[in-house]
Amino acid sequence: xxxxxxxxxxxxxxxxxxxxxxxxxxxITITGNEEDAKDAFQETFLRLVRSRNKIVSEEHLKxxxxxxxxxxxxxxxxxxxxxxxxxxxGEESTREAVCRTGENSLLLExxxxxxxxxxxxxxxYYEGYSVKEIGSLLGKNENSIKTLLSRGRSLLRKExxxxxxxx
Numbered sequence: 001x002x003x004x005x006x007x008x009x010x011x012x013x014x015x016x017x018x019x020x021x022x023x024x025x026x027x028i029t030i031t032g033n034e035e036d037a038k039d040a041f042q043e044t045f046l047r048l049v050r051s052r053n054k055i056v057s058e059e060h061l062k063x064x065x066x067x068x069x070x071x072x073x074x075x076x077x078x079x080x081x082x083x084x085x086x087x088x089x090g091e092e093s094t095r096e097a098v099c100r101t102g103e104n105s106l107l108l109e110x111x112x113x114x115x116x117x118x119x120x121x122x123x124x125y126y127e128g129y130s131v132k133e134i135g136s137l138l139g140k141n142e143n144s145i146k147t148l149l150s151r152g153r154s155l156l157r158k159e160x161x162x163x164x165x166x167x
Contacts, residue, residue, distance in 0.1 A: 010052040029111045029118045030073035040073040117152030
């Protein structure tokens with residue numbers, strides 16, 4: 001007879017404490033403004049409450065949170081409301097929000113890149129995920145991730161040298 005499997009219990013206070021900065025940085029990177037990032041952040045943790053019984057480990061929890069915040073932020077950023085309104089420039093609001101979180105200037109430059117590059121670079125350099133893991137998280141193959149990393153590095157290098165070239 002097999003031993004009963006241990007269920008993973010999500011401790012919300014610890015999860016929020018441990019992952020809130022990461023979730024917010026990913027959301028602001030994708031949405032480009034503080035208010036939409038907050039919406040995506042809240043929606044991510046609401047979905048966690050609803051799906052807490054599906055989480056099987058701490059590693060699964062982190063990957064699940066990254067995937068969900070990526071999807072929520074993309075949904076918020078592409079909503080009809082956002083397509084028909086124009087607020088402050090995305091760069092200004094992103095810079096202000098990141099400055100309030102005390103992030104360094106390299107992260108600011110990273111977040112000024114197009115979302116397809118900034119998210120991959122963030123996950124690779126700041127969160128320490130491998131190319132294979134990022135591909136799995138974002139639903140892309142490894143070669144696509146390698147290409148996005150290479151092009152993202154090139155764009156970031158141009159940004160840091162003072163150029164203004166975005167694809």
